[in-house]
Amino acid sequence: MMSGGRSADSALGRRQLVVLIALVAMGAGIVVGLSANKAIWEGWVIDRLFQIRASMGTGQETAPAPVAVVGLDQTSLESERLSRIPRVLMTPVLAEAGQALLDAGAKALGFDFVFAYSADSFVDPSSGEARLSGFDRPFQSFVYRNRGRVFIAHTEIGVPHRSFTAAIGAGGVRSVIVSTDIDGIVRQHEPELPLNESPHLIDALLGASEAEISGAYTAVPNSRLATSLPYMSLIDVLRLKATEEGRKQLEEFSADRIVLLGGLLPFEDEHLYSDRFLPGIPVEASETGPSGRPRAQPQTAGVFILADLIGAALSDRIAVAPRNGVLVAIAVLFAVAGAVAGLFLPLLVLPVVAVLGGVAGLVLSLAGLEAAVLLAPGVAPVSCISAMVVAAVGKVSILQRRQRSLVRLFGHYLAPDVIRQMATSEQLPRLGGDTRHVVVAFIDIVGFTKMSEQLADQDVVRVVNDCFDAIGQTITKHHGYIDKYIGDAIMAVWNAPNTVENPEKSSVDAAHEIINLLDHIREITGQQGLDLRIALNAGPVLVGDIGGEHRRSFTVMGTTVNTASRVESVAKEKKVRLAISDSVATGLPNDYPVKEIWKGQLRGLSTEISVFTLDSDEMYMEGSEFRSVEQSRQSGSNLVKFPR
Template sequence: MKPGGRIADSALGRKQLVLLIAVVASLAGLVVGLSANKAIWEGWVTDRLFQLRANFIQSGETASAPVAVVGLDQASLDSERLSRIPRVLMTPVMAEAGQAVIDAGATAVGFDFVFAYSADSFVDPSTGEARLSGFDRPFQTFAYRNRGKVFIAHTEIGVPHRSFTAAIGAGGVRSVIVSTDNDGIVRKHTPQLPLDDSPHLIDALLGAAGSDVSEAFVSIPDSRLATSLPYMSLIDVLTLSQSEEGRAALKEFSSGRIVLFGGLLPFEDEHLYSDRFLPHVSAADVETGPGGRPRVQPQTAGVFILADVIGAALSDRYAVAPPRGLLTALSFAFAIAGAVAGLFLPLMVLPLIAVFGIAAGIGVSLAGLEAGILIAPGVAPVSCVMAMVTAAVGKVSILQRRQRSLVRLFGHYLAPDVIKHMATSEQLPELGGDTRHVVVAFIDIVGFTKMSEKLADRDVVRVVNACFDRIGQTITKHQGYIDKYIGDAIMAVWNAPNTVDNPEQSAVDAAHEIIASLDEIKEITGEAGLDLRIALNAGPVLVGDIGGEHRRSFTVMGTTVNTASRVESVAKDKKVRLALSQSVADGLPKRYPLQEIWTGQLRGLSTEIAVYTLDVPEIYMEKNPASSDDENRQPKSNLLEFPR
């Protein structure tokens, strides 16, 4: 193909429009895709991403969890030892359990309890006697002795009693407040450096464990926390600490770990966490004390969340924000891919491409998780789909509409197939062409010269246009192509540039229908003396463009065309309205009533050919000598009524 078509020379050609739509679609995908970052639904997709990772990408390798949980659960409260002790009076018990895990090798201990009340300040309401004086001394002693290693909690509305704060020191009281995303789910933690001076309990315990985490991160849970974290009931710790064998088990549970104490009663200090879609772990596969585990609640206990966030940071099981510019580059790449798909792929496959783009975007986010980078999972898919939709809308509303307009306008001059090709490629075909088997027809207005002598020029044009319009409708109806108008004649072709299954039959059917409509044409034009003569020939021709770079024409050329024009002279001599060569006759079904009218050598040809006509009354301009008067008085035939 060679460039330079006139369509491409317009102020804004197809190539420029394609480029403009691609740019607009890519920018739309980029902007909308980036707006999906931190969207209200993104957290849900992120949690589903964790679910996919947990179910399909887990390596199967397990490492010892760096954090364990000791829970004040219902089993502990129902135990014989603790059932009669109010929860606000359990500081001695907490001191005993805390010292037991420290003696067993715990790195640090965190209490997710506020300890807002001191039993030492309680008095007998009837006597005013401080009957519990010294009750909290064991916990105060424990806290003082283990400063820097033991931490207790405070919240927005609750702070420890001053006696506990004095014992543990100001650095031992840290916040257990967790922040939520805009959908109310806890996922992200932002440490404050240095960790040892941070107000957060999470940071204090990370600092005690020697963590070097320094930026905001999202922990990546592998399973439902209530079923997977190392866990013991408070009563289990107290019981195990009383025997040598139990202390050995406690050492195995606590050694080298951070141990968190917290409440695990249903609907107490629970939050929505990103583990809520994750699979449960079998009880046989996790560390659990003799008393078992509390049942899994719809939400996740706060102490489990603290444990998972700390454990994720200590085991590199977390993801951080992507480097600057990565999200923009990824969004733009997916937007370009979507724009290209929307512009160049069929509309019917775009839904599948959208699904593929979404899957690819999710795949990139999963790969990012494995690399420790949390790539917002909605950005790439939204960029791809938005750009694809924008490009597809642009293609349908602008490019295809423009192409249809060009085909409609120039289709009056050239074959629609040729126009469609040029409108799509914005290139002219190369000069020359291909050899194809076609049927060529010459359709001549008989008596045109005599008619034009008596009519004004304007009336001549009117008659010719009316005649050609009616004939052209029939040619097009039978899949023919009008190659050119030659004065008072039409040259038509079947099987070029389009493809016709049986061009000989289509051409003969069209010729017979044109002749059958002669009375209608006379009525339309108002010329009672008007008549037609049609010649058909079939054979190979060269189909393509002829001319030069500045002026050219789409046509057919070859001996077949010349022979068709010579056959017309036979029709004139034999006074028939239709003459067709042997090559056309050979391509017709046997039901067509053919009549040989001439055999010989046409002018300019070296071989003899036979010429036929259809033996039906309307074909003959004069009475057919071979037919009876009764036959000639029969109504005009229709090819559909030919015997089969």
């Protein structure tokens, strides 16, 4: 009969353990998931999201691009007009092109050039004559006339010559330095407000367009910038301005746009940008000047990046960070899902759940992009997978704990080795079994019938349980297995189902110790008339399950068991507490004094055997016909030494 209190406590403990593991798993998922925000690998995932978004055709621009690029490219430098002009002496050309663009309707111009040198300061090294004095005056006049609409660049190490700074004014020189994420790739811009007072060229041009920007944003490109941004070579601007038809083309290209002018030579001022995985668009589908555009390089030209960071903000092609608490809520949601999956789904299904969690996180991030919110794509899947792993590990520990509990609990009914085998395989053993050499013991409580007539039923059960408990502990101590209780008797086995190195010695040692417990058993039961009788026999038996598919029992079967039962009748007849067959006696060490007490043919058997006992006073019951140890030694009768 099971104790309801202990069972309830055990069940409550398991529930509490499950809740604890779930909480730990969710906590781990939330913490690890949030730590994935701005991880070094997250940028790669963001760029792949842009690629997926572009391949799905979402977010494609239909309105005219608000920013255009004019490039000093290889085509311009190799043109007849510009091929003989050093790049440091191109300020008059740039002034001419810039004025043409403004006249064509450009809102503002940004020069991605650092005009670090002035031709006016160059002197003839032989004569010291300033032969180029006044060469830069056209550009200086140009920027002076267009203060507030024209801006020139400075970098960390390059600043414009003081003559240009004086002409354009302090507000006309802005930084073209772009910030990179932790992985070294440009994706976002953080403006400084108010825009007109910001030190950044991007902010100055956004301010010239009267843009409303409140904080940091990530540009969301739709294709490779080198193939998609409106583009025209510098030489095309110079040629088109010379004709009426050309000026109309310039107006179509520049009107109401921010125009950036910059260098586009390969491997010059290039950066990794988030467009690097995006597809290019055909030349005929892009807005391009008569001379075409340079070939797209592995990295993106700085002037294109500046143009896209401006154009993205002007066309709402941006994504901003989510509001406070949104990422935490996502981490909690996915951590809960992962913990539930890890605890309640089969282990083989968890890899599929991990993949689904990753896909769900990416889908959520894609949906965020459509809402102009950049949800960190690593938070959701990492939260889900981390919580699921922790929960699964915890579940495995629960299963192991339950397995140990089952082995411990059912070990009172079955062999622990058999339970472990079933718990590991999660299958019942096959009916039948294997043949093994074992020692079988029958241990009988002598005087039980007389005692039961004098005691109440509950007292009889108490006495039997006390006896069986003391005897069972000794059997287990000597590596024996209690096969079954038969009324007032115990059937025990050595070397099945566990393995015992010398089952004969272990069984005899156990029997000897049990007999020595007799006074203790009488004391704890209060029954001085109780005695013990033990019979041992060794031989082959069939070890395994018997019964049917719905009810079965682990036991040993065979002639060896029947013979052990018959040997007990000899012990009863000769009034000895221990009787062992010759198959057991031959397996004992030489220093065990065995004495033959009977020889003949047991009932039901066709062969003759000898039965022995240990020649010790405690082995003989009162009234035994055999002499004491001292008498046996004096006469030397019936003492047997078996050859080893």
